[in-house]
Amino acid sequence: MRTMHERMEEGLLFTDECEGLPEERLAAKQLMREFNVSDPSETEQRVKLLAKIFHVEEALASTFWIEPPFSFAYGSHISIGEGTYINVGCTFIDDGKLEVGKRVMFGPNVTIATVSHPINPEMREYMYTSPVSIGDDCWIGAGVTICPGVNIGDGTTIGAGSVVTKDIPDHVVAVGNPCRVLRKVSEQDMTTYNHGHPIDPADLAEERQLRNS
Template sequence: MTMRERIASGKLFTDYCEGLPEDRLQAKKRMLAFNAAAPDALDQRSSLMNEIFGKETKAWIEPPFYFCYGTNIEIGEGSYLNFNCNFVDDTKIIIGKKVMFGPAVTIATVGHPLHPDYRGYMYADPVTILDNCWIGANVTICPGVTIGENTVIGAGSVVTRDIPANSVAVGNPCRVIRTIDEHDRKYYYKDREITPEDLDEEAGLR
């Protein structure tokens, strides 16, 4: 078994062989170029994103954006990452379509053994976020977590376990507090109501 195979299988690993340091160096060069690109250099930023992820990616990412490899990240069409997101992608991070990230979200696929004698080793478990999720500002998502579609994770939460679809979940550790329901179709914030008239007015201003 190679070191890369050990990483993919969740076994203990170190990352100083098999071209892994060279891959991270190339990723840092792409990251630097993306974060330094002018705000109106949209074609350049789009091209750099395709290089970072190793495939065409139709998402919007606000710089600065930080990652280890980039090529282990998949981001679905229409997703949005606000500034200062940090993705530790030693293994797969899979993000669905139309997922929204607030500022300073951290996704960590890597952990270390608790005992100090072995803490120099790492292990990696993939993170999956399904379609139409909203991940609030300063959320941390830990290795191995899956978040179901349409779910909202409240700002500042630390997600240590799977969260089901259509949920509102908050806290440290993050827990489901309720399900998204018809009330949320009627009200967008506290007692502020969603009405056809208001949506028409907003659309007319675009």
């Protein structure tokens, strides 16, 4: 017989009030509260808390950044790659596995869900998980909702306010409700920003000089 944890991992119907699951969520929410009320100057403390939340080494937790408030279900089912930035007000419901790649940028108030319920009203107490993955170098705009089972490819931009219900491929711009591919990332995107403003090497050199001064 499978355990409830195994049923969760395999995408089978489950409930979450046994096998220590309520205690896991409580412990996670206590860490979540501590992180969310921490002082912005307490960088080292925030890194320690992130390491505990995601069950990773502090060396990895120091390579990504999350702006409070941040909400999640367990934390331990989330993996985040180095260089990723998660802006304020994001909610990751991680009953199922949630993988975030490297150098991903999240706008404010992004919601990701890895769990759902049967449509049958008599079965609503049950849940099932579908993992979510986001590739490297993605930009997830403000207010995006990513539904269970979605995979987003490398280098893709999801426009603000989109509701992502199906997989989105690599290196595209996708927008809307439901989210659809608008176009591929183009050569022009590599040389311009902000509606055609050129990316000037001299300007970038100036920015780097200011950054390192």
